[in-house]
Each structure stands twice: as structure tokens, then as C-alpha cells.
Amino acid sequence: MMSTFLYAIFPYLALALAVGVGLYRYFFDRFSWSSQSSQLLESRVLYWGSVSWHYPIVIILLAHLLAFLFPTGWGVLLGRPLRLYLLEATGLALALCALAGLGLLMLRRAMHSQLAAVSTPLDWIVLFCLLLQTATGILIAFTLRWGSVWYLHTAAPWLWSLLRLNPEVQLMTVLPLVVQVHAVNAFVLVALFPFSRLVHLVSIPITYLWRPPQVTIWQRRS
Numbered sequence: 219m220m221s222t223f224l225y226a227i228f229p230y231l232a233l234a235l236a237v238g239v240g241l242y243r244y245f246f247d248r249f250s251w252s253s254q255s256s257q258l259l260e261s262r263v264l265y266w267g268s269v270s271w272h273y274p275i276v277i278i279l280l281a282h283l284l285a286f287l288f289p290t291g292w293g294v295l296l297g298r299p300l301r302l303y304l305l306e307a308t309g310l311a312l313a314l315c316a317l318a319g320l321g322l323l324m325l326r327r328a329m330h331s332q333l334a335a336v337s338t339p340l341d342w343i344v345l346f347c348l349l350l351q352t353a354t355g356i357l358i359a360f361t362l363r364w365g366s367v368w369y370l371h372t373a374a375p376w377l378w379s380l381l382r383l384n385p386e387v388q389l390m391t392v393l394p395l396v397v398q399v400h401a402v403n404a405f406v407l408v409a410l411f412p413f414s415r416l417v418h419l420v421s422i423p424i425t426y427l428w429r430p431p432q433v434t435i436w437q438r439r440s
């Protein structure tokens with residue numbers, strides 16, 4: 219019963235919340251659609267934490283997505299031991315870098331008195347879920363070799379079964395607990411997305427790339 223909820227109902231609930239509440243916020247509360255930058259309060263640690271977190275985690279998510287979208291090609295890519303070791307080692311190095319970045323961002327928020335004062339409980343819940351996600355990912359990579367291969371025959375088909383609206387719960391229930399926590403927590407993050415700073419994920423200001431440059435001119439009275 220619990221596994222039916224976790225692997226056949228909860229993912230749809232999380233997605234419905236993400237899309238429904240996300241669209242509501244976008245159309246009716248547009249100015250809240252941001253991550254409310256804390257750069258003015260502190261910028262040095264933010265830079266190092268943010269860079270070490272964002273670049274590696276985006277590449278890791280891209281690898282998750284590619285393996286999900288092109289399982290056959292991904293399988294061929296990993297068909298040679300050297301390529302498998304290189305990919306796993308790169309994934310692990312990136313994940314450790316992301317963990318360090320996230321740690322920095324969390325410490326910064328806790329240690330800086332003004333930042334701690336403006337942080338909400340939801341900010342902390344999201345940060346702890348991201349920490350759990352990254353830590354369980356690293357634990358899987360360290361202890362359950364070779365995740366990039368068995369992912370193609372377990373988690374990826376489960377995700378596809380969700381897309382086909384015919385969830386194959388048994389594909390996930392046979393996996394070790396740490397993998398189940400990793401998979402369920404991913405959907406917890408999806409559910410939290412529209413209520414939290416995570417909405418900035420889909421509000422990257424890409425128009426900066428083509429809009430005319432803006433020049434700020436300070437006018438000081440002497």
C-alpha cells in the first residue's frame with residue numbers, strides 16, 4: 219500500500235503541484251517568481267558555494283536525463299570498462315564538489331546573522347532535501363556499483379512507466395533503501411519547487427543574452 223502511494227501516486231501529486239501552483243504563482247504573483255537574492259547581504263561565500271553547487275549538479279542532472287531519454291545509447295557508451303570508470307569517476311567528483319558547494323551555502327546561511335534572520339523554515343527544508351539528495355546519490359555511487367548501468371534497467375523504466383501512466387511499482391520496491399530514498403526525495407523536491415526558492419530554476423533570465431545592454435550611471439551630489 220505504502221509503495222503504491224510512493225511510486226504510483228506521489229510522483230503525479232508532486233508533478234501536479236509543481237505545474238498547478240507554479241503556473242498560479244507565475245500568472246497571479248509574478249514578482250515572487252524568483253530566488254530572492256541574498257547577494258547584497260553576503261557575496262564572497264555565495265559566489266564559491268553557488269558555483270561549486272550549480273555547475274556540477276546541472277551536469278549530473280543532465281546525465282540522469284540523458285540516461286533516461288536514451289537508455290540504449292547510454293548503455294552502449296558504458297559498454298567498455300574504461301568509459302564506465304571514467305563516467306562514474308567524473309560523476310562522483312562532480313557530486314563531491316556539489317556537496318561541498320551546498321555545505322558552504324548552508325553554513326553561510328546559518329553563520330551570517332542577517333541571512334539567518336531572513337531565512338524561512340522552508341528555505342531550510344529545501345536545503346536539507348537537496349543535501350539528502352546529493353548525499354544519497356554519493357552513497358549509491360560509492361556502495362552500489364555500477365549505478366549508471368543498473369539505473370537503465372530499474373529506475374529509468376520506472377520513470378518511463380510513470381510517463382505511460384502505467385506505473386511499474388515493483389521496479390523500485392526491489393531496490394535498496396538508499397535508492398528508494400533518493401527516488402522519493404527527488405519527487406519531494408518537485409513538490410516543494412513551486413512553494414520555494416526553487417522556482418528560480420525556470421526563471422533563468424535568458425533574455426539577458428539578447429536584450430540591449432543596460433548601463434547604470436550613479437549620480438552623486440557633491
Ligand code: HEM
Binds near residue numbers: 310311313352355373
Ligand atoms: C532532484 C533530482 C535529483 C538529484 C539532484 C540527484 C542527484 C544525484 C547525485 C548528486 C548523484 C551522485 C552522482 C554520481 O556519483 O554519479 C546521483 C546518483 C544517482 N541517482 Fe540521482 N538525483 C536526482 C534524481 C534521481 C532520480 C529521480 C533517480 C531515479 C529514480 C536517480 C537515480 C540515481 C542513481 C541510480 C544514481 C547512482 C549513479 C551512479 O552510481 O553512477 N536520481 N544523483
